[in-house]
Amino acid sequence: MSRDQDFVTLGHGGGGLLTQRLIREHLVRLLPAGEAILNDAAALEVPGARLAFTTDSFVVTPRFFPGGDIGKLAVFGTVNDVAMRGGVPQWLSLSLVLEEGLPVAEVERIVASIQAACEQAQVQIVTGDTKVVERGAADGVYINTCGLGVIPDGINLAADQARPGDAVLVNGTIAEHGMAVLLAREELGISGDLVSDSAPVHRATRALIEELGPDVHVLRDPTRGGLAAVANEIAQASEVQIELDERSLPCREVVQGACELLGLDPLLVPSEGRFVAFVADQAKQRGLEVLQSQPGGAEAAIIGRVTEDTGGRVVLGTSAGTRRLVDLPSGEVLPRIC
């Protein structure tokens, strides 16, 4: 083992190659053999029902940013992970790790935000836990939420279900959450009017599934590691090639501008209210109409297609007419963005 790999680095949490390695080398043996490690939620069989079950810890900094806060992010992030497996999000757990000295008023503000987010998404927190650590042993507040929901009969969405010929759809403009949080960090010395896209997407996924049925193959939300990570994970799990078209990719100019300024690729920047859908080619127009008819869905688009495997790769056709490989982000891209 090389020196670099002896210690945990921020890159291990970035959602890219180092995160995958940490999981594959150290954590994967904990998981059941049949369960793909890269799904947003597990699918579980209980007598009479199939459940989607997911966990996420939130360590975003700053805790409050344009368009959201750590509490809203936790609720919507977990709701969305249940939805990506086709589940109808219903119940959440809430676990807080608080730093000694945190103003109670700030806890109150976060709790109010969690409550409003639960009402908006129509989910219910049913179990909780609170721990306090000494001053300096945590950075204010960390939140863990687990999500639980029933998966309706006949739905089998997973990262390994993409098929050659599938179209790739996205429900709106990408990379706004990551850029909004980055710009909220004053140390960058730049500012903008960017707002996080943090939102629950389970109504949109539900509408898509109801309209397209088994023609929906994969749903994923491009959070940590952005669209690049998600596309690579699906390409590898499904053993297909994914070809994305840069010209079709909805991305606001202000986001593109900020990315250029900071030397970031929007494909690597997280969204928190967006998802990609891999659907059968014959269903793509109907799928697009469903996504565009959703609140905030005007910029939904068909952004690519799936072709035969050439090694689980992701290829981007650029605006300049060239083609380039899209790799998994390899190190620390955007630490503590969710």
Added chain:
Amino acid sequence: MSRDQDFVTLGHGGGGLLTQRLIREHLVRLLPAGEAILNDAAALEVPGARLAFTTDSFVVTPRFFPGGDIGKLAVFGTVNDVAMRGGVPQWLSLSLVLEEGLPVAEVERIVASIQAACEQAQVQIVTGDTKVVERGAADGVYINTCGLGVIPDGINLAADQARPGDAVLVNGTIAEHGMAVLLAREELGISGDLVSDSAPVHRATRALIEELGPDVHVLRDPTRGGLAAVANEIAQASEVQIELDERSLPCREVVQGACELLGLDPLLVPSEGRFVAFVADQAKQRGLEVLQSQPGGAEAAIIGRVTEDTGGRVVLGTSAGTRRLVDLPSGEVLPRIC
């Protein structure tokens, strides 16, 4: 709001009065009206099944202590919370918050412990998450585990089900986990051969339920806040008085000695492999036999009884023949013990 209440203190995480206040004043409104906030797990109805669902974050320091470590504690703590609601623990989520700079070998050691604990308890981790925060923004590693299990038909265990006449049983000696962790903190300058009692108890609760059926009314594990917190919570939720008998309370001499040395009341010190069972009076002898027949159950005992309400109080008949009120711990007793 007084100055004292303006900031989060370690006492807010201690499992006693301040924790209850934090929950009642700031968090309870998140929970559904019917769900008692002080149960270890929520009970959820899905088509065809009833589920126990629980969450717990673990911030114990030191991470490795005689008889266990943070990984084992997380698995068994969550298994036990599912069992307290009568659920058969089956699935766990695992979320890690890692501090930059943590040796990967230590992650590996914790993961190995988690794996061994899952095998021992016969539960499966099915979904996970890993976040990394900068050096100094967490204290090594925090673990969140959620647990999920099916509650067999006809079982209705909850903190509000204790009835006058019930006997109170415990499955073994108390307070060993808390004292083992405390003594492992070198700053105390004392040492002992104490070992944490961390263990899964779901086989013992299952055996008890199978033998006694609906005569089992309440199960609770005395973790944070110890037996004092658990008894007070049950007395309040069930609107009964609980009378404990100090002479019957199994507690090793070495634990009693260490408690005296440190000025601690063993009733306030957590166990992590113990539970109290409130059972109908006519079933108490059979219940005791079941508990004593379990591995490590030789010291199971009947430690008290439930009487009519006099304000949700807990009374201890002492070895000296006197009676005293047992209050909820009021502040910081044992921070970061789990």
